[in-house]
Structures are given as structure tokens and as C-alpha cells.
Amino acid sequence: MVSREALAAVLRLARAGRGMSRDQLYAKIKTKIEPRHLQRLENAKTGVTLEMLGSIAEALSFDPIALLMVASSYDERLSIGERRADLKKEIQKLDALGIVADMPKHFSDGKLVKEKAGWSLPDSIIQEALKLRDKGFSQSETARELGIHQTTVGRIWRKAQD
Incomplete structure (x- = not known):
């Protein structure tokens, strides 16, 4: 986690x-933010969005990830080398889950593919709910x-009938 204070x-x-003043940095930021907001960021009085951090980092000629890494x-209380090793392990975990390989599947023409609203259940849960229905289990059972809500079971069963 990166605290506001460390990032500030x-x-x-x-x-x-x-060698920049806050005013000089403000003038260089492409996605304009209020000068007061920049001052509040540097005093840990407010948080930052990813877009805002990206704009500030670009104006400072730094990669935003590098700024976050130093803050984290x-x-x-780790050296940069220790933090880099930790992050390498975290990225390996993401890779092992298939997240790195599956990223392109979530984009079309450079834009994020939208998902339907609501909670999506894994297919394995849906199939198991249908198997239990076929075995004569009630919705509450x-x-x-x-380990899901009874109304979710009812919705799964109704969708399967449609």
C-alpha cells in the first residue's frame, strides 16, 4: 500500500x-488540475487518481510506477532492491493466475470491453447449482x-429454464 504521505x-x-516550482509543474501538466489540488496532494490532504498521477509523472518526466515504487x-521500510524483488514475486503470481496472458482478451480496438452489471459467478458454481437442483435439493439447501445467497440460486435456476 502507498500512503498519501509517502506519495506526497x-x-x-x-x-x-x-528544479520546478509548483506553478511551473502546474503549467506543464497536460491534464489540468487545480493548482490548489496540486498543493493539497503535496501536503497529503487529498488522494490522487491514476490519470492525475500519470499526468504529474509525465510532466516530471518520470514513470508513475517508479514514483509509486519509491513511496511504497x-x-x-524496504530498500528499492527489496521492494523490486517483492514486486517481481507479485507479478509472477499474477502471471501464474493467467492475468498477464488474458489481458488482451479484455480489450477491443484498444478499449476495455464492458462487462454486464452485477456479480458474475464462475461457471463451476452455476453447474453445481444445477446439479444440486437435479438431485432434488431445495434452493435454501x-x-x-x-455458500451463495438463496436468491442467487433462484436466479440461476430461472435462467437455466429460459
């Missing part, structure tokens, strides 16, 4: 390291067995 310090230090290293 990194942003302040990065700006100072580039400080928060975790099926819900308890699968």
Missing part, C-alpha cells in the same frame, strides 16, 4: 529534483451447500 513526499522531492518502499 515523493512528488515534492521529484518536483524539487527537477518507504512505507514498507443449495445456497447453504455452495
Whole structure:
């Protein structure tokens, strides 16, 4: 986790390291934010969106991930090398889950493919709910067995009939 305080310090230090005043940084940011908001960010009075961090990082000629890494290293009381090793392990976990390989499936023409609203259940739960129905289980018994809400079971069963 990156605290507001650590990120504020990194942003302040990065700006100072580039020899820029807050006004100069503000003028260089392409996606305009209020000057007061920039001051509040540097004093940990407000949070930052990813888009805003990206714009500030670009204006400072840094990668936003590098800024976050320095801040998180400080928060975790780790050296940059230790934090890099931790992040490498985390990325390997994401890769093992297939997230890295599946990323392109969630985009079309460079845009994120929208998902339907609501909670999506894994197919295995849906199939198990239908099997339990076929075995004569009630909706409440099926819900308890699968650890889902009874109304969800009812919705699964109704959809299967349609």
C-alpha cells in the first residue's frame, strides 16, 4: 500500500529534483488540475487518481510506477532492491493466475470491453447449482451447500429454464 504521505513526499522531492516550482509543474501538466489540488496532494490532504498521477509523472518526466515504487518502499521500510524483488514475486503470481496472458482478451480496438452489471459467478458454481437442483435439493439447501445467497440460486435456476 502507498500512503498519501509517502506519495506526497515523493512528488515534492521529484518536483524539487527537477528544479520546478509548483506553478511551473502546474503549467506543464497536460491534464489540468487545480493548482490548489496540486498543493493539497503535496501536503497529503487529498488522494490522487491514476490519470492525475500519470499526468504529474509525465510532466516530471518520470514513470508513475517508479514514483509509486519509491513511496511504497518507504512505507514498507524496504530498500528499492527489496521492494523490486517483492514486486517481481507479485507479478509472477499474477502471471501464474493467467492475468498477464488474458489481458488482451479484455480489450477491443484498444478499449476495455464492458462487462454486464452485477456479480458474475464462475461457471463451476452455476453447474453445481444445477446439479444440486437435479438431485432434488431445495434452493435454501443449495445456497447453504455452495455458500451463495438463496436468491442467487433462484436466479440461476430461472435462467437455466429460459
